[in-house]
Amino acid sequence: MPKVVDEHMREATRRHIIRRAASEFARLGFDQANINTIAEQAGIGKGTIYLYFENKRELFLSMLRYIAQDHILAIRTAIALDGTLQQRLERLFRAFTHLAQEERDSFNVYMSALYGVNRAFQAEATKLLRDYLATIALMLEQSQARGEIRCPHIEATALMILSLMESYVLSANVLGQSEQAILQQASLIAETLVQGIGSA
């Protein structure tokens, strides 16, 4: 099966390029990032990038999709079924904190795509946003089924949870708070949300 091996190699190279691209895009933004530099960082020739991605824009979009997979997996894992709603919310918050710190590059890229001006990028980032919301909504429905909460506005509530956590983590970062400091807020935030939601 040389075909499969080649396919694997090709996919591995794609991933490799994407990772280096993510670092550059996160550091400089789409426009300022330089294909040449990305190629150098990836240890390949300039032209080689164009064997894997149609153009700079497609490279960026591919990277967004790749990031989305990673993040949604992290989020799904975080709010796995076990534990109380409070515990699941805490895990969710910690997952975001972790993403914003350990995967700072990809988190920044995702946020600037979502809130930037490029419609194509925003559309792609919005897909991830919807995925997040669906996942959180599912959690709320499960909690409701268990009688943990009474939540008549699942959609709006899911958006509240996501907005609060995502933006809290990001803002705290921007304000210079350490990961440690942010993580300590986990229970406060989860508690606040559970109380707020429960009586909605």
Next chain:
Amino acid sequence: MPKVVDEHMREATRRHIIRRAASEFARLGFDQANINTIAEQAGIGKGTIYLYFENKRELFLSMLRYIAQDHILAIRTAIALDGTLQQRLERLFRAFTHLAQEERDSFNVYMSALYGVNRAFQAEATKLLRDYLATIALMLEQSQARGEIRCPHIEATALMILSLMESYVLSANVLGQSEQAILQQASLIAETLVQGIGSA
């Protein structure tokens, strides 16, 4: 006093340029925005911009500061002393909704500066973030003094409120919700927050 008149003229022109720049920067982002186009839109010569701003970057930063003044004023007005905490939070949320819709340009510019990759821009946007937080924290302290709530973590709570509202409005926008639809969430969100905070 020709000096003062000139000073006034100069300031007026600065404002004028900034307003046109804001529109272009919001529409295209910092890199894609074109100094030439901004000059045309402002009805002045390309070179003239450089008599008022050192370079493109400084123009962008000046615009950020200008936007910040506007926004912080809107927010301060929204949470003026009168009314219950619930009412003030509702007004705050409506103010954000309004900014994101009516001042979409400047709101987008601010958000992409805050969550974008350019450190200089982020630093400037962060100033506005701190202003927001101080204003919200003040409101919480007032509510506490009145006995409306018991809130031991003023800072964290302020950040929660800001994060939730700002990001909620923006995400709802991105998801295609109408201003009408978003405004209808005002009381739900305020209620959730009051309940969540109150028992913290």
Next chain:
Amino acid sequence: MPKVVDEHMREATRRHIIRRAASEFARLGFDQANINTIAEQAGIGKGTIYLYFENKRELFLSMLRYIAQDHILAIRTAIALDGTLQQRLERLFRAFTHLAQEERDSFNVYMSALYGVNRAFQAEATKLLRDYLATIALMLEQSQARGEIRCPHIEATALMILSLMESYVLSANVLGQSEQAILQQASLIAETLVQGIGSA
């Protein structure tokens, strides 16, 4: 009238660029010619060319039009009304010889546009071809009106005259014949044509 002076300057610069461009295009062809080099040769900055021409293609087309004006003027002058048909044909041939030698650049550019593969260029060069033909046809009609010849196929004959002269001069050039040598053929060619046409 500063406007007029500026207009003059602008037109002068356009001409200047076109002349240098013609030299490069003639030496290397459209694709191999380098905008950078053309700018250097013209003693102006790279970007300046784009203030005068939309892009490389438009520069080339402008140059073709400029050449066409020159050449058609030379041809019209050559076959001015005075003299016999034989004399006028000799002058026409000498004009072509002169063009192919003294204006070698522009003559080559025109021929490669006419016989090249770029449709836009060919269309532009064809305009000049039609102009040539009309001018020669007019001469034939005048000669016929004077009773010098009897020529029932004016159009075809004009094309014969043009084809023969243009291509003869060019081929002789390619074969390495000197301008001197080619000019000596003038009367032979004119004589041959007059005899051939007269009895057509």
Next chain:
Amino acid sequence: MPKVVDEHMREATRRHIIRRAASEFARLGFDQANINTIAEQAGIGKGTIYLYFENKRELFLSMLRYIAQDHILAIRTAIALDGTLQQRLERLFRAFTHLAQEERDSFNVYMSALYGVNRAFQAEATKLLRDYLATIALMLEQSQARGEIRCPHIEATALMILSLMESYVLSANVLGQSEQAILQQASLIAETLVQGIGSA
């Protein structure tokens, strides 16, 4: 004799590549033609071309030589000994018309090589030009030997005949005349030439 078979195979592949290359070169010109596309059209790998031709330039030159053989054969056949000079000239003109129409690709390639700017290509195309001239000169000498004409300037006359025919056909093409229309000029042109030459 595996060697001979291989030689045959090798030569067949060369021809195959050349034919596809001719089509691309004629369609796009030397610079715009793409080695990759030629390889695809020929149904072989990109690298394989370099086993048969040193580089793009050599491929083009080989193609020119290949075309030249074809053309000179067509021309020689057209002016075979039999018939009067008028008839032979008519056949020659028809042969050119046919080449320009049925072998449009190769005719265009040859003409743009001859009148284009690349010296190496021009030199190769000039060889064909000389071959043409020799063939036509031979015809004139035969006609003179038979007493059909009295032609003191064989070389110049041959060049006149070739120039007129080649360029007439090409120009007529460029002007949009149909093959039908051009062919109808055959006797007019032959007649004109015979009359013109006869009395020279």
Next chain:
DNA sequence: AATGAATGAGGATTCATTCAT
């Protein structure tokens, strides 16, 4: 002060050619 013509650094992309398989 105001202008806009001129500049040239910078960057995405193409494609002939190489070479390991």
Next chain:
DNA sequence: GATGAATGAATCCTCATTCAT
């Protein structure tokens, strides 16, 4: 021998910035 993945030189064009008028 045949292949095509990899390469990087080469180039058009944009646009922030300058400066003579």
